[in-house]
Amino acid sequence: MTTPALPLYRRTPLRRLAGVDRLAVAGGVLLGIVVLAALLAPWIAPYPEDGGSATHPLEALLPPGGDHWFGTDQVGRDVFSRVLFGARTSLFIAVAVLAVSGVAGVALGVVAGYAGGWARDVIMRVTDVFLAFPALLLSLALAVVLQPSVTTVIVAIAITWWPWYARLTASVAASVSTRGFVDSARCLGVPAPLIVLRHVLPNSLTPVLVQLSLDGGGVILTAAALSYLGLGAHEPTPEWGLMVQQGQSLFTTDWWVVTFPGLAILVTAFAFNVLGEGLRARLAR
Amino acid sequence: MTLISVRDLVVRIGDRVIASVPELDVAAGECVAIVGESGSGKTTTLLSTLGLLHGADVAGKIRVGETDVLTASPARLREIRGSRAALVVQSPQAALNPTMRLGTLMRRALARHGVKGARARERAEEAVRAVLLDPEILRRHPHQVSGGQAQRFVIALALALGAQVLLADEPTSALDVTVQAEVVAVLRRLRDERGLAVLLVSHDLALVSTIADRVVVMRDGAVVESGPAAEVFARPRDPYTRELIAAVPRLPEPAGMDEEGS
Amino acid sequence: MPGYLIRRLGQALLVVAGVIVLTFAVMRLVPGDPAVAYAGPKATAAELADARRRFGLDDPLPVQLWNYVRDLLGGDWGTSLHTRRPVRDDLFQAFPASLELVGVALVVALVAGIPLGIAAARYKGRLPDLSVRLSSMLAVSVPVFWLALALQTVFASGLGWFPVAGEYDASLDRTSPLHLYTNITAVDALITGNWPILASTLSHLVLPALVIAAYPAGVVAQMTRAALIEESSREHARLERALGFGETAVLTRFSLRPALNPVLALIALVFAYSIVNGFLVEAVFNWPGLGRYAADSIRSLDTPAIAGVTLLVAVLYVVANLVVDLLQGVVDPRVRAR
Numbered sequence: 001m002t003t004p005a006l007p008l009y010r011r012t013p014l015r016r017l018a019g020v021d022r023l024a025v026a027g028g029v030l031l032g033i034v035v036l037a038a039l040l041a042p043w044i045a046p047y048p049e050d051g052g053s054a055t056h057p058l059e060a061l062l063p064p065g066g067d068h069w070f071g072t073d074q075v076g077r078d079v080f081s082r083v084l085f086g087a088r089t090s091l092f093i094a095v096a097v098l099a100v101s102g103v104a105g106v107a108l109g110v111v112a113g114y115a116g117g118w119a120r121d122v123i124m125r126v127t128d129v130f131l132a133f134p135a136l137l138l139s140l141a142l143a144v145v146l147q148p149s150v151t152t153v154i155v156a157i158a159i160t161w162w163p164w165y166a167r168l169t170a171s172v173a174a175s176v177s178t179r180g181f182v183d184s185a186r187c188l189g190v191p192a193p194l195i196v197l198r199h200v201l202p203n204s205l206t207p208v209l210v211q212l213s214l215d216g217g218g219v220i221l222t223a224a225a226l227s228y229l230g231l232g233a234h235e236p237t238p239e240w241g242l243m244v245q246q247g248q249s250l251f252t253t254d255w256w257v258v259t260f261p262g263l264a265i266l267v268t269a270f271a272f273n274v275l276g277e278g279l280r281a282r283l284a285r
Numbered sequence: 286m287t288l289i290s291v292r293d294l295v296v297r298i299g300d301r302v303i304a305s306v307p308e309l310d311v312a313a314g315e316c317v318a319i320v321g322e323s324g325s326g327k328t329t330t331l332l333s334t335l336g337l338l339h340g341a342d343v344a345g346k347i348r349v350g351e352t353d354v355l356t357a358s359p360a361r362l363r364e365i366r367g368s369r370a371a372l373v374v375q376s377p378q379a380a381l382n383p384t385m386r387l388g389t390l391m392r393r394a395l396a397r398h399g400v401k402g403a404r405a406r407e408r409a410e411e412a413v414r415a416v417l418l419d420p421e422i423l424r425r426h427p428h429q430v431s432g433g434q435a436q437r438f439v440i441a442l443a444l445a446l447g448a449q450v451l452l453a454d455e456p457t458s459a460l461d462v463t464v465q466a467e468v469v470a471v472l473r474r475l476r477d478e479r480g481l482a483v484l485l486v487s488h489d490l491a492l493v494s495t496i497a498d499r500v501v502v503m504r505d506g507a508v509v510e511s512g513p514a515a516e517v518f519a520r521p522r523d524p525y526t527r528e529l530i531a532a533v534p535r536l537p538e539p540a541g542m543d544e545e546g547s
Numbered sequence: 548m549p550g551y552l553i554r555r556l557g558q559a560l561l562v563v564a565g566v567i568v569l570t571f572a573v574m575r576l577v578p579g580d581p582a583v584a585y586a587g588p589k590a591t592a593a594e595l596a597d598a599r600r601r602f603g604l605d606d607p608l609p610v611q612l613w614n615y616v617r618d619l620l621g622g623d624w625g626t627s628l629h630t631r632r633p634v635r636d637d638l639f640q641a642f643p644a645s646l647e648l649v650g651v652a653l654v655v656a657l658v659a660g661i662p663l664g665i666a667a668a669r670y671k672g673r674l675p676d677l678s679v680r681l682s683s684m685l686a687v688s689v690p691v692f693w694l695a696l697a698l699q700t701v702f703a704s705g706l707g708w709f710p711v712a713g714e715y716d717a718s719l720d721r722t723s724p725l726h727l728y729t730n731i732t733a734v735d736a737l738i739t740g741n742w743p744i745l746a747s748t749l750s751h752l753v754l755p756a757l758v759i760a761a762y763p764a765g766v767v768a769q770m771t772r773a774a775l776i777e778e779s780s781r782e783h784a785r786l787e788r789a790l791g792f793g794e795t796a797v798l799t800r801f802s803l804r805p806a807l808n809p810v811l812a813l814i815a816l817v818f819a820y821s822i823v824n825g826f827l828v829e830a831v832f833n834w835p836g837l838g839r840y841a842a843d844s845i846r847s848l849d850t851p852a853i854a855g856v857t858l859l860v861a862v863l864y865v866v867a868n869l870v871v872d873l874l875q876g877v878v879d880p881r882v883r884a885r
Binding site for chain 3: 335337359363364365366367368371372374375376379380381382383384385393394397398439442446452
């Protein structure tokens with residue numbers, strides 16, 4: 001092998017790495033702002049009571065202005081305050097779905113990858129079946145079964161989300177399991193569960209973590225879509241998808257009621273995607 | 286006639302010098318070998334002669350034929366690549382596009398250098414025969430040919446394009462021992478019969494001793510010794526060269542006594 | 548190849564079997580007695596019992612599953628509770644409309660996404676690359692229902708450039724009635740030379756198709772870029788450069804074809820995803836496709852219809868995956884040799 005130690009045919013690799021970092025940083029900062037908005041909503045929202053079921057019929061559908069930066073909705077609530085509170089709902093759903101499906105997927109995937117053989121075949125075929133149902137579709141069916149609520153949204157999305165992590169973890173764990181240190185642990189008589197926990201699992205996690213951060217956007221979009229269809233959060237929960245649905249007939253006359261919640265979804269999903277993309281490019285180096 | 290001439294070449298990445306070659310000439314009908322271990326800068330030197338190093342600062346003077354590589358326009362560089370000096374790669378099967386028949390690659394390469402139609406077909410078949418392959422191979426995909434066949438095809442590409450210099454980057458290291466001999470025989474024949482120049486990069490001293498006329502020894506980016514192959518192998522001056530020669534399990538007769546040597 | 552084909556087909560059949568079982572399970576979980584939904588709330592006990600017998604709800608679950616599978620294979624996908632028509636007939640009508648919409652959207656996505664991906668790979672790390680990456684990330688982050696509402700409000704209701712909703716102008720059914728062959732309006736209009744309906748359909752297609760195309764276009768651009776960059780850093784690209792080919796030629800004439808493999812594989816996934824994403828867009832633009840049918844079914848707790856839609860889309864996904872796997876054999880000779 002005479003391959004030089006440094007990459008050939010790559011334009012300015014140093015600058016590219018910096019660019020990747022910048023991307024991840026930009027996504028992180030954007031997401032940080034959304035998280036802060038969610039955490040501090042009760043204190044920074046100009047009208048905290050509008051995050052709930054308050055109504056001010058006299059102030060209904062005021063256009064954006066000094067008192068109401070994003071205007072007010074059909075029952076007079078401050079849209080800006082509701083968008084801030086909506087961040088709590090969306091991020092809560094995202095974190096819950098990713099945690100539940102991440103843990104379930106990684107657990108099954110690590111077992112499948114380490115065990116191999118028929119155990120892997122069975123788990124992978126079950127995974128394939130769940131993968132065949134696009135998330136929104138199975139969520140639709142399930143959301144009908146389980147009464148519309150935020151919990152329903154979480155359960156429904158998590159059920160369609162875990163197979164991705166199972167599949168990813170299985171392939172990584174399978175390759176980790178063939179590495180020398182796993183073999184030597186096996187030869188030393190370390191019991192299988194311990195090998196999986198100590199050696200295979202920690203070494204299989206990175207790609208899954210990157211995938212999780214990439215998927216935050218997808219979860220937010222799916223959750224918003226379910227709420228938009230009336231299968232998720234319901235009044236008076238401040239939820240962006242629901243806000244779009246409630247205001248959609250007013251779009252032509254009172255654009256702000258729909259525009260700002262939609263933008264909030266876009267910005268949050270975008271932040272997740274930029275962060276995940278930056279991390280993935282970094283990892284691929 | 287000198288086909289490649291390198292003067293005061295210094296290749297840097299950032300502040301690190303990865304190759305520095307004060308003088309290197311390759312004439313027609315001559316085989317010059319650069320030897321050294323991986324990371325010694327030999328492949329870097331080879332690639333810089335065609336301006337194929339990206340992300341590195343290259344200083345000095347490099348001439349391929351009449352062209353000054355470091356000042357030539359990108360278009361001029363692309364013109365001389367393949368048609369003046371052609372690369373013979375390290376792992377030929379990986380270097381052939383998996384989705385493309387060998388004949389398609391040959392046809393596109395010829396068209397790139399202005400040879401089309403019946404003339405291109407003729408040239409392709411002639412070149413393939415010159416490396417002792419059946420022209421039928423042009424209809425195959427890379428995964429349907431052996432490593433040795435792939436390497437000979439890569440050499441045929443150079444012949445078809447009319448290259449006078451072969452830049453061989455570890456041309457046999459990915460091949461079986463028996464196949465290595467085949468490829469070396471082809472290289473030697475082309476040098477002797479067609480007067481092609483070969484700039485060979487290798488860590489395999491046994492291979493080098495069977496074909497090289499002159500040898501350049503590199504270590505950590507610098508030239509430690511150079512001279513006629515027979516002399517370097519018989520009386521290595523630098524301790525590193527001695528080390529390299531000593532590391533060869535069974536060195537065949539020195540190149541100077543080779544019955545086919547020039 | 549035959550071995551590979553058989554193994555792949557077997558796998559697909561296994562997944563379809565699993566999909567049927569899962570659909571059945573979800574269907575049985577639906578609260579509300581289908582018999583009640585069918586017979587109506589004022590039905591007598593005798594009528595209810597009669598309905599239960601008709602639907603076989605008294606049999607043990609495995610028997611019900613077996614009957615369900617047998618009926619499915621026999622072409623009986625159940626009877627919709629709200630249209631009171633066979634679900635299969637309803638799907639035959641709704642699916643082509645969705646296919647039309649998503650098909651156009653995917654073509655738009657490929658036509659836009661692949662060149663954008665090429666441009667980004669060609670100018671990697673520079674301005675064109677950054678703008679393609681950012682805009683494709685925006686495209687995959689935008690909530691479709693919101694984008695649909697926004698485009699509808701601005702370009703249909705506001706500017707009046709495009710029709711607001713529907714598949715074509717319904718008044719044309721009187722002036723130039725359409726003969727149905729494929730149930731895909733644009734295709735039927737084209738083959739029967741029904742220009743008024745074709746023109747109307749195309750103008751109705753623009754906005755919803757653009758909205759659906761946003762996501763796949765972004766994904767395709769990103770994937771093409773990544774695959775091209777990887778492909779053009781492989782060994783073969785070094786040889787191609789050494790033969791005198793420039794960067795653009797290395798990308799488009801040599802790297803694109805092997806790089807399209809992962810992009811193709813992605814399209815299968817994206818196709819199914821877009822059908823479902825299309826549900827939301829169909830709802831906004833009142834497009835008479837699967838999405839509208841599914842929305843109606845969900846509203847009326849129409850179990851057989853929901854199961855039918857679910858099953859259809861899931862099977863579609865499996866088939867799309869299968870087709871792509873086999874297509875890859877055509878694109879990449881290495882797969883064929885496996």
